[in-house]
Amino acid sequence: MDVTILLVDDSPTDAAILSAAFDDVGWQWPIQIAQTGDEALALLQQLDESANAHPQLILLDLNLPGKTGHEVLGEIKQNAVWQTIPTIVLSSSATRTDIDKSYQLHANAYITKPTHFSEYQVIAQKIHDFWLQTAQLPTNV
Template sequence: MSDRHTFKPIQILLIEDSPSDADLAIEALGQGKILNNLHFVEDGVEAIKFLRKKEPYLDVPRPDLILLDLNLPKKSGVEVLEEIKADHKLKLIPVVVLSTSAAPEDIIKSYSLHANCYITKPVDFIEFTKVVRLIEEFWLAVVKLPVN
């Protein structure tokens, strides 16, 4: 494990409109082995404000990892992904799409917009928690993330 993971918490942005899914992800990441600061927004408009440090997010840190639901109000996850990957200041942030959709067109669209991976959310509480912990283990302990 690098010094980055030892001393500096990983900044995670969770973009999720389902309160129950958000609570599960927050709980799973809170019990994880990797020190992290989880930030949470409920819709695509707020996600873009957060990422671009617009009011009320002027002092938020840049995320090291984004967990993105596709089915969001105000601005879809696909639109958010498109904006992130088109922005030279944001495009290197890994984006994990975490969606209830297993539709091939959603998967293809996400990867065509340069999502770093696509995971279909399990509906079962225990399986959902396992998936979030696997995301944490892989993306925060195994993968080398770009330095902010």
């Protein structure tokens, strides 16, 4: 089964850095990038309609144009099909209110974006090791 990641981040720089960090840890599968919350939700809807496999993991920034990451997270976790996709908030915000609200909306984890590439590599390695190697993920619907 191909394991895919949906990365929702409006910063092309952050998306490129995270993609490169995953490449450095040996990630071999597609990372699909959506730059807005609306684009991410439309992609998930399109996958529903075409009966294609959904991503196995969603990495979600909070500071997005249009719908906020919290709004997107709420829609993902209210959808009967999408709610089982592990969704990790990956945000530059370290405020307690953003963290608490993310977990109230059923985020599976919250990670504050690092400032150096080497820290992105560590995060990519930990996500890879736990979420993609250790944890049993739901069947790719």
